[in-house]
Structures are given as structure tokens and as C-alpha cells.
Amino acid sequence: MNSRRAKALAAAMTLVAMLATACSGSSSGDKDKNDLSLIVPLTPALWDTRQTASTLLAGQLLVNEPLMAYQQNGSIVPNLAEQVSRPSATAYEYTLRPGVKFSDGTPLTAEDVKFSYELHSAKDSPSYSAAYWARVKSIETSGDDKVTITLMAPDPQFQYTIAKTGIVSKAYYDKNGDKVGTPDVPNIGTGPYAFSRFVPQSETTLVASPGYRGKQPPYAKITMKTAKDDAARVLTLQSGEADGVLNAPLSQIDSFEKLDGFSGQEAPDLAYYRVNFDMKKAPFDDVHVRRAITHAIDRKALAEGVFGNRAELAPTMVPESIMAAVGDAAEVKKAYEGFAAGLTFDLDAARAELKQSNSPDGFEVEVPVTQGDPNQSLIVQTMAQDLAKIGITLNVKSLDEQGFGDAVYFKHTADGLSVDSWNGGTPDPINIPRNTLTPGLFGNASQYDNSRVNALLADYQKKDTDDPSRVTMLLQALAITAEDAAVVPLFTPKVYAFLADGMTLKGFDTFWYMTRWIDNITTSS
Template sequence: MLVIALVSTLALAACTSSASDEAADDGDLNLIVPSAPASWDTRQTGSLTLAAQLLVNEPLMTYQADGAVVPNLASAVANPSLTVYEYTLAEGITFSDGSPLTVEDVKFSYELHSAADSTSYTAAAWSQVESIETSGNDKIVITLKAPDPQFRYTIAKVGIVSKAYYDEHGDAVGTPDVPQIGTGPYLFDRFVPQSETTLVPNPDYRGEKPRFKSITMKVAKDDAARVVALQTGEFDGVVSPPLSQIASFEDLDGFTGQEAPDFGLYRINFDTKKAPFDDVHVRKAIMHATNRQALVDGIFAGQATVAPTLVPESIMAAAGDPAEVKQAYVELESDLAFDLDAARAELEQSSRPDGFDLEIPVDQGDPSQSLIAQTIGQDLAEIGINITVKAMDQQGHGDAVYFKHTADGLSIDSWNGGTPDPLNIPKNTLLPGLFGNVAQYDNPEVTELLDAYQALDVEDPTRVPVLLKALSISGDDLPMVPLFTPKVFAFFKDGMELKNFDTFWYMTRWTDNLTTS
């Protein structure tokens, strides 16, 4: 039996279990995952959850490990200008219920995310879309309001769904009783929301026969259960486990580790629309009272790098002048010094000079959030800010922090870069109205700079300086405190390996890259 743990918010829905009779030769693949969505509705998945979603709901274009984006459901793509994308749909493709894939299905799939009132986790990636139109029976034309160097990755991350199926079932699609359907090599077979999912082969898949008889993805109850599952042989591996557990996995006999730098970060968010976090002195007090290096050393055993800003230096340096980037990052880091005396001085200048009590919500699917909150709470107490930590399930945490903003105003989360472009995290977390902008931050100068970056050609040498200026200004405003950039790890039983493992592995057809010997 083969098993892996994939860092995805994974879970699935029931479909034709009889498809398991069409099993391939590699047996059952059982996966431990850190969390699972409440629904497999395409709007409620994103980032690492795509490791499962895109096996069922295929995209028009597929991301490759070398960074290329190549046709999949599309037979051809054209870019008449920097703002127009034309895709020609391949012929003869069907959904798992036998119905044909049409351009109307593609248009509908994209409008689920691009609609003005969309609650999609990936709505930010569609914010530049001006129109989505069909042309004839085989062409979809997307026009952007302005150039967006990341848009090609957006197409590679959005799985296509059936319009007729959504018309029939509405918001029930993706739940246990109404499994999502797609054109991919696997079907949703079993789904327990926020807990467990099973995929089985699509017997009518047009391409190469799926490798695994089934793929089961299950959330461990706690950290101890995750390690025990590997020790007992119930599971054969773990991909992207919590950093706090890396040492435990390194000590396990019979397992080989892989690692890669991540494009993402942990951060402290301040809701700038709520008192007292509308006061920059309160925000700076908390920033100076946060010992980021101690978090890296104590919680993550050094398996992360303190973050001077929202973009890892290696990602920024790859897009610009490394020497210029290095100097800018030194300056950004100098503004984030841990200094309790400076923290007290800032608080004395604030609207809450005597301190205050604070409840911090954390996602129970990410144990690191709770550890970070409890650790910074010790230093915050030194300056008169007393915290309590409230563990919440994924849906409750999402409402409190991202959608309904019912939390007290300070939260801790991790934000994964969704594309290799350095704009990804700044755009999603600094532009007003977007899902990742937990701070509800709105600085017109920063918005103008980010828009200017998007309008520049990817080879333009002025792009990186523009982005660095935006990061410097937002750093002074301090809507959030960048904490650290983690590494990503995978541990498999000896003889198993996930080829081309990197921070964007979940965007690829990763089942083809999983090797055994």
C-alpha cells in the first residue's frame, strides 16, 4: 500500500464507486493532509487544495515543473495583445457523466470566480478581468482591464466544471450528497467535510489510464496522530508537514526527506478598520514586541527564514538585480527590530497606553498558528497586551478573519504564493477588497505602484524597483507584520519520491511525478 501526506486543504465528494474496478497497477494511495475544505465547490478551494481538485476538474492549461504553461483542455492559445487571451477548446472531451465539454462550461467556470460578488478564494486573481466571451463553438476570449503577468498561471489553476450540473444542483455541488464532476482522470468517491476524501479512477478518461486504484486523503486528528500513522505503517509518507514536526519525521527510520524553498510566509494581520488596530502606534508596538527569530528557532527549529517583507528575497532577486534587492531587504529588515523598550514607547503614544485584552483566532488545522500566538503572547504581556487564543475550524476561521471580519482585529495566518511572479503575495494582500487583504488596507499610492508593476513587460528592468517601493511604503504603514518564510518538506518511505518537488508541485499533474522502486 502506498501512502503520502499532501499539504492541501483536501477532501472530496462521492461519485461512481464502481470506477475502482478500472484500477491501475499502483494500488491504493493513502494520504494524510493537514486540513480539508467544507465543500469541493470550486470557489472554496485554492492553493494546495488544487493537488486534489485538478485531478478531477482539469484546467484549460497545465503548469509544468519547469515553469511553462501548456495546453490541456485547450488545443491552442493566442495572445493578440497583453490584455487579450484566446483559447481554442480541444474536441471530443466529456465530463464523467458523459456530457460534452463546451465553451459555455468554460465561461461559466471562470465567471464563478470573476463575478463582482464572488466569494471565491481565488477571486483576487480574476480582479483584472474585463470580459469573458465565447466565439463560435470552440473559442473563449478573455479581455483584461490591464496587463497581468500572472494571468497565465490563473488559467492553469482553475478547474473547469459543468454548467448544467451547477444549474441543476446549485450550491449543493461539492457536498457529500452532490459530488463535483469533471473531465479529469479521477472522480470524487467519498467525502467527509473537513476530514476525509477518496478519489477513484474515471473509467472513461480520454488519456492514459490513472495509476492508482484509489487516492484517499485524510486529516490527522493532531500532531501525535500524524507521526504515529507513519510509525505504524498505516501511511507511507508526508508532504509539507508542519515545520514544528520536521525533526520528528527526520528521526523516523525508513523515510527519506526532500525539501525546497517556499514562496509564502506567516504573518500577523492587523484589521486597520478596527480599534485599536487603526492606530499605527499600536501596530508598531506589537511589531517591536514580536521576536521573529525566536519563533523561527523555537517553533520551527530553524527550518524557516525571518521575512523582512512579503516576498522571499530569492523570488525577488530572480526577477531583478540581486544586489539592489539585497540592499532593499537590509533596509526593510532594520525597521522590524525586536525591541521591548521601543514597543513600550510606541504603546505610550497610542490610544491604548495602558494596554488591552485581545482574543486571537487560529485555524486548528494549522497548529503553528496557535504556537505562534502563544509565543508572542508572552512578550506582549510584558507591554500590557494580554491575549487568549481561540481555536476554530477552517470555515469558522475563514469567516472570522477573511470574510466577515468578526475577529477582534489581530490574526495570524500563512499565505502561500500562488504563482512564481513576485507580485503574487503583495497583490493579494495589499490591494483593497481582495480576499487576502485581511488588514482591509487601502493606500492609493501602493495600489498605483502595484498597478504600474502589472503594466510593465516581464523583461522591463524597472519592474522590481517599482515593487520594492510599494513594499517600502506598505512596510511603513504596517498593516501586517511579515514573520518568516518556511521551507517545504516531503518525507516518503524509502523508494518513494515526488519528482520535481517544489513549492508549486500542487499545480502540476503530480501523480505522474510520484515514483516508486
């Protein structure tokens, strides 16, 4: 989902002075070599585990560790848990590692784990991760060191859910309530770092936790900043205020590649940009309107204009390589060719569909975009040029991350059309479809509800991971979604990082934020 900002740039003389002191991307002279400063895509409004997902986990999991840890090779190993057993296909029993303490000195207990998980599994939980916990039947404790989780049915993704969910202190939440995670009451955890300073939607400072049970982390302090705008992002690197940028905006890759003193890394992303239609709001409850817009979007021109050669057209919401890795490649290829054929740029077809709709003369709609993703605004502005040719006017409204979330995902206050980027939270191909097509889940910005799709997604999750029929089911679900024009898949981007010369994020890929990534930064002498 990957979660913000607008102030004026510094005065011209200040800018000149800053540039004059820039030192080819290396840290500025008064910056301690044991400190690390990075530009990140988003900073949350609250450091509560319910409000962090995707790249926000890069900060959260360094403080609030998970029971099991995701590794760069894709494996999941014990972390706060000393061991895990599977009493049945739907049950997981975790035994906690002895002697683990929170940063305030209190011991970690099974009740803390249970409480941490119920923040997400409780009915009507506002958690960004609620979808992953929806199939939990019960969470039980035994003594101070055992937790048993029972699912309603087997779920191939649940192991990743545990690896992405940080453990918090129940006593700390009982004492501080909704204040936990705010600048005045930072969250506490068992991890190698503790929250030190926090400016919502702007900047977070972590410091090494002196009471940490394991090896002390490589940096005494980590500062993670969200840039105010594109110019500020480049200037922050040039001035030596930051050592790098993670998940760099694709619209700025050319600028970053030209910077002296920085080197880039790239990897395929499990994410896609999409156009959402809120199907509970007119005129987007009309399939002809949705199909008209689908045909009026020049996806190829969008991809080239916004991302250059750094994104591939997306026939559907799951990259073909991810689907083919677990299914029959020939079957997948044929299905994807069909998906692509239905996404033609054809203004005549668009006009014909609109004439069949309840809005034959077109309409005007306000489209929210988040300040945290400058690509959204570029996409909407470019789309507007073609949609105007069929009588549809798009007006951009810029919102901070929280406002965008309410407008598109939670309160659905937007007019009904939006553009966003949705990241896969696990390597399983069901991840994006389940979280963006299931009724009631916040990723379902279209409020889509098709009984056949619901049944196919549910049946997929009941199948063993080596059962090829599950991919057939998923392809069928995606075909129905395409026929309904529930969303318009645009493109699948790459993911980039730029670090000061000599620094490398070893094993950088789309899921870097789920690992203990800080240990994977290497520095050559």
C-alpha cells in the same frame, strides 16, 4: 492561502495494538498496492472550485482539469485547450480539444469553460481566486470550441490563473446548485479521477475515472486525509495507514525524520508567516499600537523555537531571492537590509510606541488560530509571553478552517489581530503583495488601503515582465507598507514531504500541487 478538526485519540489499548501492527512505514497488509493514501494539510468544507486554492488544488485539479497545465519546469502547456493564441496583449483565445467528456459522459463545451470562469470573475464572487480574475473585462464563446478572454490591462500572472482554475460542468451546476461539491453531490470533471467519498474538512477519496480520454492514472484510488492533531499524524504514518505526508508541518519535521521507513524531501517555499492587524478596528487602527507590537515580537526566538533551522526571518512578504530574480540584485539587497532594520526586537521601543497610542496601558485581545495549522497556536502562545511585558494580553481561540476564514478574511469577526501563513500562488513577486494589500481582496486580512501602494501595484502590472522599473515600484510599495506597520512579516519556511521508502515525488517544490503530481510519484522496486 494552501484550507480543519478535533476528536479524542484512540484508547490506550487500541493505540498499542495499532503500533504493534505498524510495518516500518509501508502500507498495511490489507491495503491494495494500487491505492495511495496521503496526509495533506487541509480538506475543504466543499469541493467547489471557488473554495479551493493552494494545496487544495492537489485534489481539485485531478478531477476538474484546467485548460492549460503548469509543468515542473515552470512552463504552461495546452491541456483541455488544444491551442491558445494571443490576438492582442490583453486577449487570450483558447480552442478546446475535441472529444473531451465529463465523467458523466456529457461533452465539454465552450459554455462550460465560460461558466467555470465566471464563477470566479463575477462581481462579489466568494471565490478564493477572485483576485486573479478581477482584471477580466469579458469572457466570450464562439461555437462549441472557442473561448476568448479579454483583460482590462496586461497581466503577467494571468497565464497561471488559467492553469490553476478547474473546469466544471455548467449543466451539473444548473441542476444541483449550491449542493455541488457536498458529500451527497460531488463535483464532476474531465480529469483522470472522480470524487468517490468526501468527509468535509477531514477526508477525500478519489477513484480513477474509467472514461478518461488519456492514459489511465497510476493509482486506482487516492485517499487524502487531514490529521486530527500532531499525534494522529505520526500514528497514521507509523501504522501504515498512509504512504506519506505532503506539506508536512514544520513543527513535526524532527518527528518525521525519526520515523523508520520514510524519507523526506524539502524545497524553498514561496510563503511567509505574518501578523495581521485589522486596521478598521480599534486599537489596531492606531499606528503606534501596530508599531509597538512589531517591536515586541522576538522574531528570531519565534523562528528558532517553532521551526528550528527550517525557516528564515522575513524582512518583508516576498523572499529576497524571488525579487532579485527579476530585478537588480544590489537594489533589492539594499532595500531588504532597510526592511530588516525596521523589525528590531526592542521592548523599550515597544513601550514608547504604546505610550503614544490611544491604549497606553495595554489591552486584551482574542486571537483566532486554525486547527489546520498547529504552527499558528505555537506562534501566538510564544508571542504572548513578550507582549505581556508591555501590557498586551493575547488569548488563543481555536477555530476550524471555515470559522477561521470567516473571522480573518471574509467577515472580519475577529477582534483584529491574527497570525497566518500566506502562500504565493504564482512565481511572480507581485503575487503576494497584490493579494494581501489590495483593498477588497480576502487576503488583505488587515483591510489595508493606501492610495500610493494601490497605485504602485497597479503600475507594476502594466509593465512588461522584462522592465526593471517594476521591481523598483514594488520595493517602494513594500517600504510604505512597512512604514504603516500594516503587517509584521515573521519568517519564510521551507516546504517538506515525507513518503514511504522507495517512493519519491519527483521535482517536488512549492508549486507541486499545480502540476499533475500523481504522475510524478516514482516507486523503486
